[in-house]
């Protein structure tokens with residue numbers, strides 16, 4: 001039996017690693033997800049069958065119940081709400097590790113009086129700290145994302161010093177907790193500090209940095225799970241936790257790089273808070289509007305088009321009509337591709353997922369670094385519901401809160417058409433001077449509705 005369990009754990013671990021590897025390419029991501037899910041199913045069953053107090057019927061009843069809840073939410077959730085859902089997942093992951101650590105601590109008090117296991121004790125302390133921080137931090141991120149609390153940074157004087165004092169207090173009390181394991185006072189203090197630190201490290205971070213924070217909390221939830229693996233002496237949990245911890249930190253780094261920010265800069269918070277008067281009260285932007293007919297003519301006469309999709313495309317669900325636009329352009333031998341900014345939309349890979357859903361082939365989606373030099377030689381750039389990711393202020397205005405974030409060089413194209421409903425700002429809450437550039441034309445209206453009309457105009461031209 002033990003050998004069978006170890007083999008099951010090995011298979012599960014291999015499936016996790018293969019799954020994560022496949023997740024690195026959009027076209028293989030679904031297969032990666034399925035492989036990892038099978039690995040998790042094997043790991044859960046293999047773990048639970050070793051516990052005599054739970055019958056197989058109970059195990060499958062719980063899996064069915066959990067699976068049904070997961071299926072319900074996964075099919076119901078809107079794409080734009082995925083970051084909130086991930087925040088909740090991370091929070092519950094952290095809470096689970098936190099709860100396991102505490103129950104192990106309190107349930108095994110008698111054992112601890114007889115013999116001390118340093119690995120177990122240190123793992124409990126690590127799990128309480130990281131699990132607790134992940135839980136409350138993720139809940140604050142979730143509340144910020146769904147608007148239940150303000151997305152603006154919440155700061156107070158001496159905040160970072162206070163957080164540092166709390167962390168030092170945690171470490172000092174952890175030593176006492178380690179030496180006095182049967183005294184509930186110390187562990188209770190650690191629980192309170194960990195939960196408080198989670199809240200305090202996320203409140204100063206503004207909404208625009210929330211994706212980075214969620215990715216980091218995802219990494220924390222993995223590390224907490226890894227520590228819990230040591231508590232339970234469960235090897236597959238250690239492997240799964242380390243994979244989540246490592247991949248979360250890699251994604252965090254990729255996202256920071258995409259915003260040209262350091263992780264410390266993100267974590268110290270205040271992004272979006274320092275909008276200076278120069279950034280806000282710049283000269284009024286005077287725009288030129290374009291109608292659907294004229295827009296259709298511009299497409300018809302172009303020989304190269306780059307579409308820059310953004311959050312507004314997701315809101316409008318315009319991806320299918322954009323595919324129709326692409327088909328019409330390709331019929332006319334127009335070179336048509338998409339420029340994908342790493343933080344366009346509201347979650348990593350947001351644009352890729354939506355465009356793939358509309359059956360737009362992956363090779364048409366070009367990453368920022370590969371396409372940025374193509375803009376100056378492009379006849380027409382069509383910006384669909386994107387704003388921050390094409391804002392030249394990121395290059396030109398040191399006082400702008402997005403200064404330094406790499407952007408798509410859409411402004412360098414011969415002509416730019418922007419599809420959006422109004423002069424509404426993007427996620428970072430800043431004006432976009434591109435809309436007033438001489439080569440830029442505004443196509444106002446809901447993206448899906450206006451592009452539908454443009455497509456029908458183009459069809460009428462043939």
Ligand code: NAP
Nearest residue numbers: 310311312343345346347348387388421422424426427447
């Ligand atoms: P954005 O800067 O948030 O701008 C989206 C634009 O879409 C808005 O200006 C809005 O203007 C327009 N819009 C909304 N509904 C529309 C509709 N139905 N039809 C047409 N336009 C519509 O988007 P982005 O350029 O994609 O930039 C992403 C931003 O989100 C960045 O600041 C990034 O840091 C942040 N962020 C990214 C992630 C991630 O992981 N990708 C997660 C969270 C936050 P109107 O109101 O005038 O229509």
